[in-house]
Amino acid sequence: MxxxxxxxxxxxxxxxxxxxxxxxxxxxxxxxxxxxxxxxxxxxxxxxxxxxxxxxxxxxxxxxxxxxxxxxxxxxxxxxxxxxxxxxxxxxxxxxxxxxxxxxxxxxxxxxxxxxxTAPNRSDWQPHLAIYGDMGNENAQSLVRLQEETQRGLYDAILHVGDFAYDLDTNNAEIGDAFMRQIESIAAYLPYMTCPGNHEEAYNFSNYRERFSMPRGSQSYMYSINIGPLHIISISTEVYYFLNYGIKPLVFQYQWLEDDLIKANLPENREKQPWIIVMGHRPMYCSNNDDDDCTNHETQTRVGMPFFKFFGLEDLLYNYGVDLEIWAHEHSYERLWPIYNYTVYNGSYEAPYVNPKAPVQFTTGSAGCREGRDEFSYKPPWSAFRSNDYGYTRLKAYNSTHLHLEQVSDDKAGEVVDSFWLVKDRHGPYPMSKMNWAKVDKIRLKYMGL
CATH class of the missing domain: 2.60.40.380 (Purple acid phosphatase-like, N-terminal)
Incomplete structure (x- = not known):
């Protein structure tokens, strides 16, 4: 039937x-x-x-x-x-x-x-987000708990970091229909903000593009939105992997992303939204045994196109002072130490996430799907905490200096298995940043209408 x-x-x-x-x-x-x-x-x-x-x-x-x-x-x-x-x-x-x-x-x-x-129009608003990726129609283990917490009014918005239904196009898109009905008990009540993953690729991502309505239009893979003190940027990591659709989407996204980061760093904008957060599906670093990404030292999202190493994300996000990077794809949770180019840049030995000298990254792709979990292999020195429990992440922005993040385990009946504070007295480019100052000046003049 x-x-x-x-x-x-x-x-x-x-x-x-x-x-x-x-x-x-x-x-x-x-x-x-x-x-x-x-x-x-x-x-x-x-x-x-x-x-x-x-x-x-x-x-x-x-x-x-x-x-x-x-x-x-x-x-x-x-x-x-x-x-x-x-x-x-x-x-x-x-x-x-x-x-x-x-x-x-x-x-x-x-x-x-x-x-x-709707959100209050106050500078002291503290938005609370639920974040996860890789939730399927089958084995959507975290969904019931998320439904309950949504109905209790715990969250202001959801970030779903790619991979839906497994897959939206399965059985002539009937699985996509079933999945969209499943999440209605969350998504009809909270802004359900998304980015595409590899499981959306069929027919040039058409099921994803048509079913979801994101800023900048339903056909766009990338957008940014200001939520309280957060400037959240959503990108498609898949433009690096599905080059059969051409290189133009990759180049256009990179240029758009740099422009958006420059605008976000203008003093008048960064004062209002000091926290710059980027979300995309495939991580730059991971340490489980998923052989399509984690066993590769140079992931394409990190260094750019194969062979040529053009348009890599790590340098771009570091140069423009991104505070937090959110990934999924791996069916596990992993929090990293502040990292750039495989080097840890903790704020200090005693307080690694207080004024870190590089972006903080975590992967949260364990909401539950038919492919199950990913097991971990060796633990590298840049990995701070790992769990392959089914679950999801909560983020609360307290003010311009403090973010709190915690990982909820659905396997352990909602227990918080990891939590940390990200604290920054100031926001902006990191010590070794190399900004494109000519482009910064050009966009500043355009932004000012000159």
């Missing part, structure tokens, strides 16, 4: 019968994301037939406002040409520190009521 038919038989849907044919107009797979800023929310959902219009009714305490959006026909690249309609509506200029209720759909069928809370 297909996933689509099973869903029809087990979930109440709105149906029309015309000439004996069944039409599926009911909204499903509802999820939200930030738009251009945190007071703009994009609501995305699917139907299996064209509803002619896409509407969200919403308000603070009641459905008093109405916003219309667009829909797009998405045909999966598989043999069955699985077709659905992806609807997007953007809610702009939302009131800070307010709880909105909403439902989405059309006159042919409406979703259940959902709610989300």
């Amino acid at each position: 297909s996933v689509k038919l099973l869903h029809f038989l087990t979930v109440s849907v709105y149906l029309n019968y015309i000439g004996g044919e069944v039409f599926f107009y009911q909204p499903e797979q509802i999820h939200i994301a930030y738009g251009d800023d945190i007071y703009e929310i994009v609501i995305t959902w699917s139907t299996f037939n064209d509803t002619q219009n896409s509407v969200v009714e919403y308000g603070i305490g009641g459905l008093i406002l109405r916003e219309e959006g667009t829909s797009k026909t998405f045909v999966d690249g598989g043999v069955a040409k699985h077709t659905q309609y992806i609807h997007r509506v953007t809610l702009r200029n939302l009131t800070p520190d307010s709880e909105y209720v909403y439902h989405c759909g059309s006159d042919l069928g409406w979703s259940n009521l959902f709610n989300f809370k």
Whole structure:
């Protein structure tokens, strides 16, 4: 029995019968994301037939406002040409520190009521994020705990660092549909911010690009968003590995990333968002026995294209003073000492994460999927803590100087198995940074409108 038919038989849907044919107009797979800023929310959902219009009714305490959006026909690249309609509506200029209720759909069928809370417009706001990668439709072990904590109001947003469903295109994209229904109990209530992983590659990442709505448009692999004191940059590490789609995406992303880092480092911007955080799927360093990355000394994300060593990320992120780097892909959790070019640059022996002299990195790819866990091999001197328990990471930004991170083990019933404070009295380029000052000056003038 297909996933689509099973869903029809087990979930109440709105149906029309015309000439004996069944039409599926009911909204499903509802999820939200930030738009251009945190007071703009994009609501995305699917139907299996064209509803002619896409509407969200919403308000603070009641459905008093109405916003219309667009829909797009998405045909999966598989043999069955699985077709659905992806609807997007953007809610702009939302009131800070307010709880909105909403439902989405059309006159042919409406979703259940959902709610989300906007951030306060205060400099002392302390955003709390849940972070993980590599969650599948099968064996999504961390999902129940994340659902519970979402409903308790523990988080302000989710960062899903690549690899969804295993895979979104499986069974002619029906596994993708099932996975999007699974995460609705999180993603319909919290901005669900994503980046692509290697498991999204099929048909040129089309299932990822069409299903998720990120800043800079649904077709973009890269974006940045300011969340309180955090400037979060999302990139695709896959442009280094799937060169069959051409080198242009890699070059364009590198140029865009450098421009974004320069803007983030302008004094007026870094004062408001002192913490620069980059997330991408494949790590630069790892020490488990995954032979496609961890056994390679020079990962492509770190040093750049094979043979030529162009467009490597490590130098770029170091030169522009990135504070924290978040990766996944490895089905384990690993926290590193502050590191650059395989050299540890701890703040001090007693307090390694207080004013570190290089970016701090961790990998969190153990949310749970059908491929199971990755086992660890030898422990290198740059690896600080490792766990292959299923679980996820929490990050809380307390202020401009203190971040707190902790790793939750679902195997151990929610026990925190690792935690640390990242403390920085000042933010900016590291001691050996080599910034492109000509480009910095050019972007500064452009930013100032000169």
